[in-house]
Amino acid sequence: MSPAEDDGPSGVHCRLDELLAERGMTLTRLSELVGVSIVNLSVLKNDRARAIRYSTLSAICRALDCEIGDLLVLARD
Template sequence: MPIIVNLDVIMAKRKMSLNELSEKVDLTISNLSVLKTGKAKAVRFSTLEAICKALDCQPGDILEYKEEVTNPQRD
């Protein structure tokens, strides 16, 4: 998937645990874990806003676009 979630990196920089972030943004640890591991298929803007506020960061610090690299076909 070309969207990379860097939530774990930002959390580490802020020295914030998943439990602490869960309390601050009022989301379950399970839901945050799905987002943190990049397995989420979507994220609400209100959730992204709460995470950015709690971590004092911008959405672009958490979400990154990387173009997928395809293997060239060999003849």
């Protein structure tokens, strides 16, 4: 089985929770700004996402005024 087919952790951590807290923004407000459901943002925030569209990633980064590397980092063991 290749890593792309693995059902385990991706090794990528999403810092959405931290970035929202730093900016005083709620998940609900981010959802409104980027046009992505709260449920899908919650999946991303809790590191349960298996994939993310570039358009979604770009929209989140624009709304949070951050770079992709600020949002997604390699998870440390």
